[in-house]
Amino acid sequence: MNEREFYEVCYDRYKHEQSQADAIYQRAGILLPSLPILGAVAYGLGRADLLVRTFTRVDIFLYVLAAGSAFACLAVSIVFLYLCILPRRDYKSLPPMREWDNWRKDYRKKFADKGAQPDEDKIGIHCLEFLKDKIVDAENAYARLNEIRREHFRRAMLWTALGIGAVAFQAMFYMLLHLQGI
Numbered sequence: 481m482n483e484r485e486f487y488e489v490c491y492d493r494y495k496h497e498q499s500q501a502d503a504i505y506q507r508a509g510i511l512l513p514s515l516p517i518l519g520a521v522a523y524g525l526g527r528a529d530l531l532v533r534t535f536t537r538v539d540i541f542l543y544v545l546a547a548g549s550a551f552a553c554l555a556v557s558i559v560f561l562y563l564c565i566l567p568r569r570d571y572k573s574l575p576p577m578r579e580w581d582n583w584r585k586d587y588r589k590k591f592a593d594k595g596a597q598p599d600e601d602k603i604g605i606h607c608l609e610f611l612k613d614k615i616v617d618a619e620n621a622y623a624r625l626n627e628i629r630r631e632h633f634r635r636a637m638l639w640t641a642l643g644i645g646a647v648a649f650q651a652m653f654y655m656l657l658h659l660q661g662i
Contacts, residue, residue, distance in 0.1 A: 497622035553643030
């Protein structure tokens with residue numbers, strides 16, 4: 481594998497990690513609207529008048545426990561979703577093309593100052609090596625941060641699912657209490 485082929489492999493990996501970061505944002509955008517809806521349902525099913533009677537009956541205790549669990553799960557899910565979409569300062573980007581053009585001009589000028597004719601192939605090879613190093617560094621940073629963000633998203637989904645389960649139990653006990661006239 482020559483330098484050009486290796487550069488292309490590195491650049492493809494870099495683009496892949498960028499697309500993975502974009503995909504994480506898209507998935508978070510799907511989860512984001514579900515949290516307020518779920519919170520509104522849990523709030524709508526809530527009954528503050530039952531808090532004083534929490535320890536008098538088992539069904540009321542389970543209702544209050546389910547309501548508290550629903551809000552706690554949603555809060556934890558919001559924290560993990562925030563960590564997932566939080567911009568990271570550790571992301572590295574490639575220098576702008578103007579900088580690469582200036583670097584090539586400076587390299588040509590070094591040849592001219594020595595009185596030698598610049599070899600475009602050597603300039604291209606040096607530029608590829610420098611660019612390859614920048615891409616490898618950036619791809620490595622992207623891969624590490626994307627893995628952290630994927631884990632935060634997975635945890636946000638887990639806590640949202642637990643919150644849905646808690647809201648379902650809350651709704652079941654709400655209905656049970658309502659049927660009993662409480």
